[in-house]
Amino acid sequence: MDLRFPRPLRTGDRIGVTSPSAGVGKRAEPRIEFCVNWLRDRGYDVVVGDCMSADHWVSAPKEQRAAELTAMLVDPAVRAIVPPWGGAGTALDLLDQLDYDAIAAADPTWVIGYSDSSTWMVPLTLRAGLPTLHGDNLADTPYETPEGLTHWLDLAAATGPVVQRDSRLRATWQPLTTATATTWKDPQSASWHLHGAAELDVTGTLIGGCIEVMAGIAGTPYGDVRTFGADHGDLIVYLEAADEEAFGICRYLHQLRYAGWFDHAAAILIGRTNAPASEDDGGLTQDGAVLDALGGLGIPIVFDLEIGHVPPHLPLLNGATARVTVRGDLHEIAQTWPQPG
Numbered sequence: 001m002d003l004r005f006p007r008p009l010r011t012g013d014r015i016g017v018t019s020p021s022a023g024v025g026k027r028a029e030p031r032i033e034f035c036v037n038w039l040r041d042r043g044y045d046v047v048v049g050d051c052m053s054a055d056h057w058v059s060a061p062k063e064q065r066a067a068e069l070t071a072m073l074v075d076p077a078v079r080a081i082v083p084p085w086g087g088a089g090t091a092l093d094l095l096d097q098l099d100y101d102a103i104a105a106a107d108p109t110w111v112i113g114y115s116d117s118s119t120w121m122v123p124l125t126l127r128a129g130l131p132t133l134h135g136d137n138l139a140d141t142p143y144e145t146p147e148g149l150t151h152w153l154d155l156a157a158a159t160g161p162v163v164q165r166d167s168r169l170r171a172t173w174q175p176l177t178t179a180t181a182t183t184w185k186d187p188q189s190a191s192w193h194l195h196g197a198a199e200l201d202v203t204g205t206l207i208g209g210c211i212e213v214m215a216g217i218a219g220t221p222y223g224d225v226r227t228f229g230a231d232h233g234d235l236i237v238y239l240e241a242a243d244e245e246a247f248g249i250c251r252y253l254h255q256l257r258y259a260g261w262f263d264h265a266a267a268i269l270i271g272r273t274n275a276p277a278s279e280d281d282g283g284l285t286q287d288g289a290v291l292d293a294l295g296g297l298g299i300p301i302v303f304d305l306e307i308g309h310v311p312p313h314l315p316l317l318n319g320a321t322a323r324v325t326v327r328g329d330l331h332e333i334a335q336t337w338p339q340p341g
Contacts, residue, residue: 001129001231003319006079006108007340009156011043013079016072017138018049020094021087021116023059030179031139032084038142042153047078057088066097069120073130074099074106080156085137086115089213094120095222104128108340110156113137115242115309118209123222125207125318131337134209134238134307135315140173142182149306152315159339164314166192166331170272171311184311190272190304192331195291197300199327204266205229206322206335208238210308215252218259229264236322237261240271240308246278246289253293267324268294268301271308302326 017036024032039046051060051068059065072078103124111121111132121132135152136143145151148165155162168191171184194200207225208214217223229235239256241249262268270290278284284292287303294301302324306314316322320337 001104001127003125003129003131004104004108005131005319005337005340006110006156008159009080009110009153012045014045014047014077015039015080015082016047016049016078017082017084018065018068018072019051019059019083020065020069020120021058021083021091022085023052023054024084025054028054028084028139028176031176034179035138035141052084058090062093062097066094069094070099070103073103073109073111076107078109080110080112082112082138082141083117085139086113086117086210089116089119089216091116091119092213092216095123095217098123100124100128103130112152112156112315114313115210116213119213119216122207122209122214122318123217126224126228127222131317131319133315133317136313140311140313143184143311144182146312149312149314155315155317155335161334161336163332163334167306167312167314169312170306173311192305192326193303194326195295195301195303196298200267200300200302201323201325201327202234202236202266202300203321203323204234204236205232206236206238206316206320207318208269208316211239211241211249211252211256212244214239215255218256218261223259226260226263233264234266235264236267236269236324237265238269238271238305238307238316241273241275241286242309243275245276246284246286249275249286250284250289250292253290257293257297262294262297262299265297265299268299269305269307269324270301270303272304272306272310273308274310
């Protein structure tokens with residue numbers, strides 16, 4: 001399927017907020033209200049949908065969540081959509097409810113998020129030809145962007161290549177009760193590292209998301225990355241673990257491998273994680289899980305990128321062309337995509 005990229009986001013554009021997975025409870029309402037107002041203060045017209053409840057693990061019945069998401073995606077006045085956050089990993093229930101034909105025919109909209117959101121974002125790219133932006137959810141949007149990285153708003157507004165470099169930083173979020181937080185907690189040094197090559201300079205089309213939920217769509221009509229690679233050439237496949245222990249991540253990665261996710265991969269990017277190692281049966285680290293499943297493919301693997309559940313966040317656009325360079329002190333990703341006429 002051909003990819004159709006959204007036009008650059010501009011001040012004054014409408015941003016829709018909806019919860020295709022988890023909603024917003026009383027404790028979190030001040031944070032989400034602050035984030036909505038943070039966007040409004042920057043000149044965006046923010047509209048909040050009806051699917052925001054936290055009475056259950058999802059914000060509304062699947063039919064209602066899918067209808068609201070689809071309505072925002074096909075509304076030409078809505079130029080971007082961002083959820084408050086991901087969820088428990090059950091957004092799989094949306095996938096047979098979305099109107100992919102209507103979404104494919106509509107004016108392309110920026111879609112931003114990660115974690116459980118990648119469950120439905122990746123199918124939008126694969127089945128509707130809509131590039132989707134793996135980046136901060138709404139709750140993380142006001143955090144300051146460290147040197148080397150690009151805020152998702154700036155990437156969505158770009159009219160040319162976006163170049164990002166290793167921030168050499170890892171941190172944690174402030175407590176949710178700190179509703180007005182804009183700076184990371186406990187910053188520490190961290191850096192990308194390369195396995196399988198002395199250096200790397202490779203170009204391909206980006207696709208990826210959260211390992212735990214990508215395994216849920218692998219081998220289904222909603223996660224056919226093998227065909228996507230056949231259509232779009234070399235891929236840069238990126239993946240990150242949320243909280244599953246290492247043996248579980250190892251199983252999920254083997255499942256993705258069998259489903260053809262790496263058949264066209266020129267490189268694999270792995271996000272840094274706080275997910276635990278496995279202690280039983282001799283033990284297995286998170287890096288070891290990746291190498292057990294993917295180390296024999298002969299594909300270079302870059303570990304510890306800022307692309308997941310450990311902040312800060314390096315936004316990646318599914319469907320964009322990425323050039324990944326890891327050579328000495330140069331750790332860089334340059335993304336390009338066609339600008340709509």
